[in-house]
Amino acid sequence: MKSMKNLLGVAAVSAVIAAGFASTSARAQEAPEHYAMVVFLKGSEFFNWAYAGFQDAAKTVGATTELQGPADWDASAEARAVDQLVAKGVKGIAVTAGDADTLVASINAAMDKSVPVLTFDSDSPKSKRLLFVGTNNFNAGFAAGKAIGEKHGDNARAGISLFPGNDAVNQRIQGFKAGLASVAPGAKVIAEVNDEGDLQKAEQVNTAMLQANPEINVIFCAHGNPATGALAATRNVGRDQGDNKIDVVAWAIDVPILLGVQEGEFTMTVAQNPYMMGVQSFLQLWSAAHPTQFDNMNHPGFGNVPTADLDTGVKILMQGDPAVEALMTPPQL
């Protein structure tokens, strides 16, 4: 008697669960084409911007989208998500690689099954992905260097806050130096310090750098973390305002940094464009999923996409730029 009751309960629960799945997404099934984005750190603002672009671009052609991936750094969970989406039968997948190597097998398996896959923001270069959509670090650094060169001319004396051994950071620094030289051949980078990616460490090493090199008038932050620490360093040597103010160039679009730009604390910040990454990711996937009379040159069987990586560019944001305000309003998902 009791076991019968239990079984009935079980049946009821299953029915409710099944109905729940059905009601929440019955519409998803009717949609003709379905694309997916896979990220790590799901829920972070940066990837929310990217997914918003992906989703908005999909709407313009009547396609649907979904977002998958772990809320932490676990790239193996991304690999499993890619596998699962392929099994489910999505039309295309845009993935940002939490770890380049971990995703190779899953991306290749998807491409072998004719599901177009591209990477955005973080690449997996050893995989067969169609292309990479994201910021070209050299170009981004170049833009920052050029902006500084235009402001200070040959008088620019720059210090750089970095952590060594990272390809992206190295490319940014090379770009920065090239950009500076392109408009101000007399400008110089006179010191580089290792902030170890840590805020407090950044304040410490930048203060030491400024004390040792009083001629420095620009600090270029080659990645997202040290900006606030570098700003504190200028305060420590009393050069955070006035004629002798040191220009701090940040590399982030976090709200605190944007506020700092608005209030003139940071002279400029290098703003990547995650929304554009999302838009372009979708458009390239759509294109790859719809072959035309000419085959894709690198990946036969797919539609045409650029044969080189796609640079979504950066914007050098300064005080008064309306884009600063826009970036502070989070995207609708």
Add this chain to the structure above:
Amino acid sequence: MLDLRGVTKSFFGNQVLHAVDFNVRAGEVHALIGENGAGKSTLVNIIAGILKRDGGDIMFDGKLVDFGHPLEAMTAGISMVHQELSLVPNISVAENIYLRHEKSNTLGFNDWRAMRRGAAEIFERMGVDIDPAAPVGSLSVGMQQLVEVAKAISLNARLIIMDEPTSSLSEKEIAELFVVVRDLKARGIGIIFISHKLSELFEISDRLTVFRDGQHIATKDIAEITTEDVIQMMVGRHLGDLFPPKASQIGDVVFECTNVSRFGYVRDLTFNLRRGEILGLAGLVGSGRTEAMRAIVNADRRLSGRFKLNDSEVSLSDPFEAMRRGIVYVSEDRKQSGLFLGYDISANIGASTLQHYRNRFGMLSRAALRNKARTYVDTMSIRLPNVLARTIDLSGGNQQKVLLAKALDPQPTVLIVDEPTRGVDVGAKSLIHARLRELAESGVGVVIVSSEMPEVIGMSDRILVFRNGEVTAELDNRSGAVTQEMVMTHATHH
């Protein structure tokens, strides 16, 4: 077959067995009896290899033995049926019986069929019908007791120790157990039988040994002695003038409780308490005294009960409400639920009265608290290594005094103390007794719960005797006429 000579044992410098001699013959039931703490359990635990003796010799089958582990005793042929059962509820009867001597093949895989068959054979021999495949947890306590016996038989035990096997059995189950015990006896197996129930011992045993205060008092053939003799031997000493005088004057009823019940423990308890009176609760361990007191303040949820404090109805829905109304319960377990051992004594004493110690900003005044603690240190003669000593660093007696001070700080009208002097040295004991009497004389109603019968009798003006969750007797002790025999008579079955 078993012969102990001069066995001694002490815990933390406290001698619990004083050079004890004891022997068991094959095919006899040897009863072991004594008050709580007389040393019976320690003795049998040593025999079964659970505890190590400090000195003395143990001969088993004419050979000197020294068991370091219960398993060694088991293989030698000594098994113990524990008071709190040592069976595993989630696994089957057969598996429990053959635990650690499984019938298994060379690879270690159990032969379930052989084990079930073996268990069934043992049960058949015992004349009981228990399903060997049933999980032990589904059996009644009585049946579990029989499974323990079966386990001993499966080990080919020639000496079986039964530590209060009947304490949680019904009359019918006891009768069934006795059938089995007689059968074991007939096979030449020796049995040590511990029980508080005298009538049982007279029914089942051949010889009887009395223990008191860790000493072997006497061993007699059962035919030679009477119940009265046994009780006399158990109690032994006379209650000297160790205790403070009885109440000089007893006032009106201050607290009344009616029909207090707690499921499984206490049944329809009704009593009243008068101003200036010390009421003692006596009874064996497990008779429901402590449970009844905890049910009054609702520290454990009660089924029913109504209370009147100073003639007005009170609800007493939790210990805090009870305390606010002036009814303070002092737990028997000072370490687990009485004291904050990691803190100094002022924090302990003020733990339930912090709101009284405020400075002019309404914040806790540590100075006031410390001053108050100092007065208690004086009145209770608490000995401290230093003023900021943590309570854990105090001796048991001083901890108990701190616990009492904590209970007195809210100025109770009714004080219920559970085991006020357990693990306390003689000096501290008489000081605590004196303070409790002073408290009663000042008009507080005091209830003392104690397993030490001399304490209950020596302290109380009136005694309630508990048995099986019920009060079996109410004894007037204003004149000090109550004897331990009288209490024991009502506390045990006849």
Add this chain to the structure above:
Amino acid sequence: MPPIIDRQSRAQRSAGQKTALVQYIGLFAITLAILLGTQLFFGNVLTAANLEVLAMNLVFEGIMALGMTFVVISGGIDLSVASVFAFAEILVAKLMVEAGLPVPAAIVITLVTCTGIGALNGFMIVAFRVHPIIITMGTLLTLRGVNLAITDGRSISGFSEGFVFLGSGKVLGINFPIVFFIVTALVLGVLLANHRFFRQLYVIGGGERPARLSGINVNRVKIIIYMLSATLAGAAGIMAAARYGAAHWGHGNLAELKAIAAVAVGGANINGGSGTIGGTVLGVIFLAVVHNAFVTSAVNTFWYDVVSGVMLLVAVLLSRLTQRRNLFAQLRIRQAKMDQIATSTKGESL
């Protein structure tokens, strides 16, 4: 004297077995219902490709859950499995790629090292008498730091074909890790049900005091169980490195919770004393199917964590409820006894 007959145990035995059976059948039925429901509404579920993905999705956590079952039955818990898993990935990768050891040697060294970590866990638990949750959490955090430090946060890749087989090769058309899971579950399941060494776990989990009184070397058994758990986590890590073609410190994050969840959903009492490998396997399948249903139905995946969390809560509450029922049954026996004595002694003078 007629034989003493115990009708109660016979009746209750079948009742008890029925409850366990109903629990398993219920879990299986829910799992099946979700599987069929999603197939019905969304399709593409009962395809070979999706079932393979479904199984591979939780296979490493599943292998860890097998070891966790043993630990939980013995009354313990092992939080360190996730970082042992990542550590095994990194160690086997370093041994092959950086030290150039042949595959079998690298695997053996890695497994032995993981067994050692388990032994250390077990030793600290029995020697310091600290709750396993604290000790294994310490190991979890320490080892995660080690993983990060010895790799500088970078992944290691470039494995041989032979090694990659362990992650994505197929035996009789089934992925090797799944074959490993099935075989291990079968072997461990039989051992746990029938072997006298592993039966001791139920005794220890039921209460350490009775276990010691019955002559069980509790400390030794516990240490061996933590060794087993860490070794299985290490084996899972080796296969994961092969499966992803890379070793990375971030892999398997929170796997310990998924493994514990599978054990709990599978009906084991998290306080020890009960649980079976069969139940755990059902629990793993259940969690895998629920996860798959979320992807298939494309419900906002932010909700997945909510639902799996709630599932775990329900499972734990159920086990707590069973416990309370047992406690109440004991109380009822006491009360009945009191009633019986009260009636039998009525009329006796006080």
